[in-house]
Amino acid sequence: MKMKEYDFTPIEKKWQEKWEKENVFRAKDGEGKKYYVLEMFPYPSGKLHMGHVRNYSIGDVIARFKWKRGYNVLHPIGWDGLGLPAENAAINHKVEPKKWTYENIKRMGSQLKSLGLTYDWKREIATCDPEYYRWNQWFFLKMYQLGLAYRKEEWVNWCPKCKTVLANEQAKDGKCWRCGTEVEQRKLNQWFLKIGDYAEELLEGHKKLEGKWPEKVLTMQKNWIGRSEGAEIDFKVQGIEKSIRIFTTRLDTIYGVTYLVLSPEHPVLEQILEGKLNKEEILKWCNERIKKKKFLKEEVEKEGIFTGAYAINPYNEERIPIWIANYVLMEYGTGAVMAVPAHDQRDFEFAKKYSLPIKVVITPEEGKLDLPLEKAYEEKGLLINSASFTGLRSNEAIKRMITFAEAQQFGHRAVNYRIKDWGISRERYWGTPIPIVYCEKCGIVPVPENQLPIRLPEDVKFTGEGNPLDTSKKFVETVCPKCGGPAKRETDTMDTFFDSSWYFFRYTDPKNDEKPFEREKAEFWSPPDIYIGGIEHAILHLIYARFFTKFLRDIGLIGFSEPFPKLLTQGMVIKEGKKMSKSLGNVVEPDQIIKKYGADAVRLFILFASPPERDLDWSDTGIEGAYRFLKKVWDLFQRNMDILKHDSKPDLSEETLSLRTLTHRTIKKVTEEIEDRMHFNTAIAALMEFYNGISEKEKELRKIESGKAALKEALLSMLHLLSPFVPHITEEIWSKVGGKGFISKAPWPKYEEKLIEKESFTIVVQVNGKVRDRLNVLKGEDEEAIKEKALSSERVKKYIKEKKIVKFIYIPGKIMSFYVK
RNA sequence: GCCGGGGUGGCGGAAUAGGAAGACGCAGGGGACUUAAAAUCCCCUGGACUUUGUCCGUGCGGGUUCGAGUCCCGCCUCCGGCACCA
Incomplete structure (x- = not known):
């Protein structure tokens, strides 16, 4: 008998077409028990990379498993279509961003389809579609009404090459995240969202996510939000009315204050320096520090300058000098610090350099400090030299000192956050236009809802300099919605993180042209039961989306607060221990691999090689192994076709028991590995063992009737268990053995407890x-x-x-x- | 510096609640089939030794326990994040 060989190309093509044609994986609003599998949508850069393949294969296994378990599954895909590379393509290759983006979407879409993923393509969205970004504009207007969106002049990170504003996180180590150019400081009018208003809730919400999100991500977010408890204290300035407010977490050290330090950007400087002879000199010094201060890689040498002014410590009425120093940040706390050199290392270094006094006010509970100090003693301890507070322990002293400050009305308890408001302005073209016009008479005027969407104009010039939107007269020149007079449009567009902060709700109602989405639909599907994506989005995207969800709740669009109750962060795909990159020449192209081994083999290998959360080392021989396994499976079924078509029921006869036990144990194992642990590597290993077990007993069992029945049970179970991982080959075999409908939707096998117990x-x-x-x-x-x-x-x-x-x-x-x- | 997460054969990894360390796969070695090769199949594969078997072995050093890759204490090291945060 000549067996048919495993020829994946026509098989995979055939089933991909069938699934699509027969609408097999359509999610149905409002029906049955739902399951929403979400993967982070891709930026349409032009082609799929292995990281995508991994991300979407993981999600697809879960989606297919849930389909087979009888769920109504929503498994959508879309495109994070706006962003800088489209514009760079316009500059470098003279292609319009729109054309470039949609061509990429088309190409990557067909790549995704070649992987046999279960997406509901009817729900495909793209953020660059005006029908999508109009809702960005709509949300912005709501935020503006609520005072959550506001405009202010702010120092911003400016990339001189991209000629754009960068968020702090896009300016890591002082370099532009895209082009690597040194970042400069500029002061510009910017739009901000008050994410700071939600800092406490964002932190509080973590409690619900514990155990369901990787601890790493929660910690990263906690650090990012950076809550710290302390007090704010006002120091009077001698000779002027104004006082200087400082924030401290160590109020217990306030009797050790020997000077105040201001950030070079501190607004009170103007007043303090009024009438001072060297005012200009000092301001010049400050400006120099501002320009270069941020994002320097190594710790900068501490530098300071005396203002000539003095402040009064409200606790002991002591007169202390006011300094300006480069180590004080304007964006944290109040931009002013009480310096306690004896108990803060930074102040200590500064005091040594400028010969300022060092006054010890804390001593360890046991033992003594060696004087003079060689470094600051930063531990907590007992207070000394602190008037009526002397002898108290630090924590108790802090409490009493706050009470004292509140009674005397020069200070109060305060909580500070490291997280800053979200600057969304980008001086760019390929983003969502901010729906604001500037009228000479009326000032800042929001665009009325009925004028949305404000579409991106097409008569723009891409020169690589400045904002292309400024070059479109048609766009810029408009009329004021309030007075009808001439006005100019805002030409800044939104940070693309805005787009990705709510796309997962749009999937639930993607064609709605009256609202962003229907609450009923959104609540039927969301929140997603699982969200899968790269760890690189641990902070930004995931915090913004959480913030956005709370905002949507507050305007009544949804009724819950956390968008992603369960998060799976997958590791990178690397090769020989290194990140794949063009410069290293070690990039593995999904297209070529699929062509050579088929989508099933690629999926199988990528899921088998490592558990999802770990980095995955791509191996050219490993994929061969996966392919070999599929060939063996194919042959196994080919040579047992007769048995599979035969009508039989397995029994408990002794000679079949060990195979039947293996069958049922494997069902249990694979089910649990997918459902509980999402460790697909061990599920696949169990299936390989299952294969080994079957082929070992195959010959013997084929000889007896009960054996044939047990073999049939084993083979069919294996086919079902394999199908979420390798959907094409299993679908093909299923159709050959006379299975009804699609195996993709046929019920997942059940195991019998009594067969699992060993004799x-x-x-x-x-x-x-x-x-x-x-x-x-x-x-x-x-x-x-x-x-x-x-x-x-x-x-x-x-x-x-x-x-x-x-x-x-x-x-x-x-x-x-x-x-x- | 601070906060996370790791470290198990030649390699990727397994061991889910403290109970047989190394499942499964890759690579390697030997054999069968073949004129030959590919493909396929079978066997071996942590180390050492006095090889019916014994001892050692999960980064290092201690500890708890009948029993530790797993728990505790102290280090080393790699990766990631944050980093003058007052």
Whole structure:
């Protein structure tokens, strides 16, 4: 008999077409038990990379598993279509961003389809579609009404090459995240969202996510939000009315303050320096620091300058000098710091450099400080030299000192956050236009809702300099919605993180042209039951989306607060321990691999090689192994076609029992690995063992009727268990053996508990912790009988001899342990 | 510096609640089939030794326990994040 060979190309094409044509994976609003699988949508850069393949294969296994478990599954895909590369393409290759983007979407869409993913393509969205970004504009207007969106002049990171504003996180280490150019500081009018208003809630919400999000991500977010408790205290300035407010977490050290320090950008400087002879000199010094201060890689040498002014410590009325120093940040706290050189290392270094006094006010509870100090003593301890607070422990002193400040009205308890408001303005073209016009008469005027969307104009010039939107007269020149007079449009567009902060709701109602989405639909599907994506979005995207969800709740569009109750962050795909990159020349192209081995083999390998959260080392021989396995599976089914078509029921006859036990154990194992742990590598390993077990017994069992039935049960179970991982080959075999409909939707197999219980066990016998023998024991044998067996074993006897058994432990079904002396 | 997460054969990884360390796969070695090769199949594959078996072995050093890759204490090291945050 000549067997048909495994020829994946036509098989994969055939089933991809069938699935699409017969609308197999359409999510149905409002029906049955729902399951929403979400993967981070891709930026349409032009082609799929292995990271995408991994991300979407993981999601697809879950989606297919849930379909087979009878769920109504929403598994959508879309495109994070706006962003800088489209514009760079326009500059470098003279292609319009729109054309470039949609061509990429088309190409990447067909790449995704070649992987056999279960997306509901009817729900495909693209953020660059005016029908999508109009809702960005709509949300912005709501935020503006609520005071959540506001405009202010702010120092911003400016990339001189991209000629754009960068968020702090896009300016890592002082370099532009895209082009690597050194970032400069500029002061510009910017639009901001008050994410700071939600800082506490964002932190509070983590409690619900514990155990469901990777701890790493939660910690990163916590650090990012950076809550710290302390007090704000006002210091009067001698000679002027104004006082300077500082924030401190160590109020217990306030008797050790020997000077105040202001950030070079501090607004109070103008007043303090009024009338001082060297005012200009000092301001010039400040400006120099502002320009270069941010994002320098190494720690900058501390530098300062005396203002000539003095402040009064409200606790002891002491007169202390006011300095300006480069180590104080304007964007944290109040931009002013009380300096306690004895108990803060930074102040200590500064005080040493400029010969400022160092006054010890905290001493350890046990032992003594060596004086003079060689470095600051930053620990908490007992207060000394602190008037009526002397002798108190730090924590108690802080409490009492705050109470004192509040009673005297020069200070109060305060909480500070590191997280800053979200600057969304980008001086760019390929983004969502901010729906604001500037009227000479009326000032800042929001565009009325009925004028949305404000579309991106097409008569723009891409020169690589400045904002292309400024070059479109048609766009810029408009009329004021309020007075009808001439006005100019805002030409800044929104940060693309705005687009990705709510796209997962749009999937639930993607064609709605009256609202962003229907609440009923959004709430039927969302929140997504699982969200899968790269760890690189641990902070920004995931915090913005959480913030956005709380905002949507506050305007009544949804009724819950956390968008992603369960998060799976997958590791990178690397090769030989290194990140894949063009410069290293170690990029593996999904297209070529699919062509050579087929989508099923690629999926199988990528899921088998490592658990999802770890980095995955791509291996050219590993993919061969996956392909080999599929060929073996194919052949196994080919040569057993007769059995599979035969009508039979497995029984409990003795010679089939071990295979039947293996079958049912494998069902259990694979089910749990997918459902509970999402460790697909071990699920696949179990299936390979299953294959080995079947092929070992195949010949024997084919000879008897009951054996054929057991084989049939095993083979069909295997086919179902394999199908979420390798959907094409299993669909093909399913159709060959006369399976009804699509295996993709046929019910997942169930295991029988009674077949999983083993008839006999191996009991390990240890003497003094070392394995000395293994006993075969039947189910139901009692402890005494087993013990007797163990003690009569020659191997065990040898080690016990005439020694005394001091301790004896028996763990049923596992181990027996003797401790002898 | 601070906060996370790791470290198991030649390699990717497994061991889910403290109970047989190394499942499964890759690579390697040997054999079968073949004129030959590919493909396929079978066997071996942590180390050492005095090889019916014994001892050692999960980054290092201690500890708890009948029993530790797993728990505790102290280090080393790699990766990631944050970093003058008052």
